[in-house]
Amino acid sequence: MQTPILEVNGLKKYFDIRGGVFGRKVGEVKAVDDVSFTVMEGEILGIVGESGCGKSTTGKSILRLIEPTEGKVKFQDKDITELSDEEMRQLRRNMQIIFQDPYASLNPRHTVEKIISEPLLIHGLTDKNERKKRVTELLEIVGLSGYHASRYPHQFSGGQRQRVGIARALANNPKLLICDEPVSALDVSVQSQILNLMEELRDEFNLTYVFIAHDLSVVKHISDRIGVMYLGRMVELTEKNKLYDNPKHPYTKALLSAIPLPDPDIEKERMILEGDVPSPANPPSGCAFHTRCPLAMEVCKEVRPQFNEIEDNHFVACHLYE
Numbered sequence: 001m002q003t004p005i006l007e008v009n010g011l012k013k014y015f016d017i018r019g020g021v022f023g024r025k026v027g028e029v030k031a032v033d034d035v036s037f038t039v040m041e042g043e044i045l046g047i048v049g050e051s052g053c054g055k056s057t058t059g060k061s062i063l064r065l066i067e068p069t070e071g072k073v074k075f076q077d078k079d080i081t082e083l084s085d086e087e088m089r090q091l092r093r094n095m096q097i098i099f100q101d102p103y104a105s106l107n108p109r110h111t112v113e114k115i116i117s118e119p120l121l122i123h124g125l126t127d128k129n130e131r132k133k134r135v136t137e138l139l140e141i142v143g144l145s146g147y148h149a150s151r152y153p154h155q156f157s158g159g160q161r162q163r164v165g166i167a168r169a170l171a172n173n174p175k176l177l178i179c180d181e182p183v184s185a186l187d188v189s190v191q192s193q194i195l196n197l198m199e200e201l202r203d204e205f206n207l208t209y210v211f212i213a214h215d216l217s218v219v220k221h222i223s224d225r226i227g228v229m230y231l232g233r234m235v236e237l238t239e240k241n242k243l244y245d246n247p248k249h250p251y252t253k254a255l256l257s258a259i260p261l262p263d264p265d266i267e268k269e270r271m272i273l274e275g276d277v278p279s280p281a282n283p284p285s286g287c288a289f290h291t292r293c294p295l296a297m298e299v300c301k302e303v304r305p306q307f308n309e310i311e312d313n314h315f316v317a318c319h320l321y322e
Contacts (some may be wrong), residue, residue, distance in 0.1 A: 003077075004038035005208050006062070006176060011035045011071035013054075013061050017281060029281045031057040033232035034071075036307065041175075044202065044209040046223030046240070048216060048255070052277065054232040055212045056100070059178040062210065063095055064088055075176065093123045093172040100181040102161035106153040112139070112164055113149035119171040138167040143197060159190035163197070170201070179211045183218060195222050216259055220244060225313075228252050231288040232280055234307060238314040248316045250293050287319065295320060 012034055017027040032054040039045045047055050060066040062073050064080060073080050075095060080088065099105035106115055116138055117131040125131055136146035142163040153161055162182060169177055179198070183191040199222060201207060213219050219226055220240055227237040228251065236249040247253045250271075257271040273292045278284050284291050290300035299319050307317040 002040050004074075005041040005076060006039040006210070007072075007074040008038070008058075008062060009036050009072045009074075011058065011061060011073065012069045013057050013066060014069045027281055030232050030283055031280055032061060032068075033280075033283070035229070035232075035234050037227055037234065037237055039176075039208055039210060041208055042202070042206055043225065044211055044223045046211045046213065046219035046226040047229060048213060048219050048226060049229035050214060050255075050277065052280070053229040054280070055214075055229055056180050058229070059097065059180050059210060059212050063092070063097055063178055065097070089122075093119075094175045095178070096169040096172075096174040096176070097178045097180060098162075098165055098169050098182045101185050102158055102165050103153075103185070105165055106161060108153050110152070111149065112151055112153070115153075115164060116149075116168050116171055119168060123172050134171070135167075138170060139164075141170065141201070142167045143193075157190075158186050159194060162186060162194055166194075166197070166201070170205070173205070174207070176208045176210070179209055181213050182211075184213065184215065191218065198222065216255060228255065231278060231283055233288055233317065234315075235289065235317050236315065237307075238311075242311075242314055248310065248314065248321060249289075249318050250295050250320075251289050287317075 011032055013032040014028040014030050016025045017029060018024060019026040035058055047058065049055055057066060061068045068081060075091065078091065080091065083091065113135050116135045120131050120134060135149050139146055139148055144160065144163055156164065183194050186194065195218065202209060211219065211222055223240050225238060226240050226243050227234050228249065229235065230251050236243065236247065236252045243252065244256065247256055254271040254273050257269065261268060275292050278288065278291055286302045287300040287305050290296040293300065297319060305317045305319050305322065307315055309315050310321045
């Protein structure tokens with residue numbers, strides 16, 4: 001059996017709501033509420049769901065950019081939730097993130113050379129000439145040229161900036177990349193270039209990705225397995241072909257029915273969800289989806305479904321399959 005490079009067990013992240021004159025805690029937003037999954041080495045795990053479901057918070061909590069409230073995150077058999085700041089800093093050369101917005105994630109006052117060489121300097125490459133050589137090499141790997149090193153972020157297009165962000169993430173030869181919606185801010189034509197680049201880099205450097213997105217066609221293109229999140233919880237997780245051909249959870253079915261087909265002659269049955277997404281500050285009891293689910297039963301309102309394996313490598317949290 002192949003051992004997982006990343007194991008997430010019971011991950012929770014609650015944000016305090018404070019109010020009143022003294023700023024006392026009056027509630028909490030359950031951004032991530034008991035999420036568990038594993039990622040194998042060299043695999044691309046896609047995580048999808050609508051805005052506000054906790055995808056990005058999950059990714060940042062895995063790296064401890066946001067401190068988890070509860071749960072365990074094991075990376076290469078080390079529980080990173082128990083590491084000191086210095087141990088975490090050492091480990092971060094193996095775990096990197098590509099941010100969603102290339103306009104906001106690059107310092108506008110720094111040249112591309114300084115942006116990419118910063119992680120090299122932090123992790124011990126003090127020789128200036130070596131850093132310069134590595135920056136040129138990284139720029140060429142992501143499809144830019146060495147002379148771009150002297151330019152500033154405002155001199156690039158959105159797609160080129162995201163390539164700079166990818167080069168920065170690759171600087172210290174990481175094993176795991178958290179990709180936080182890396183193409184959602186880009187034009188569709190540029191999205192395909194970046195996705196193809198990321199697949200090439202995965203094969204070339206044996207990278208492992210956790211790929212977060214809300215575009216189901218993007219996730220299908222790049223992922224090996226896909227997890228679907230709703231209101232801070234994972235509701236379904238399986239191989240991509242199984243998910244698209246035979247979705248089990250009613251929420252997944254509704255998401256997939258909303259994908260437009262390019263053929264006007266094909267009639268598709270839409271599954272329209274009623275109502276709005278509940279607030280994560282006050283989630284419904286039982287199954288979080290029962291307020292919008294067309295197949296909801298009485299048990300769904302009272303008992304929270306377990307995230308169980310109902311078929312080989314197909315996990316679902318739904319009372320329909322218990």
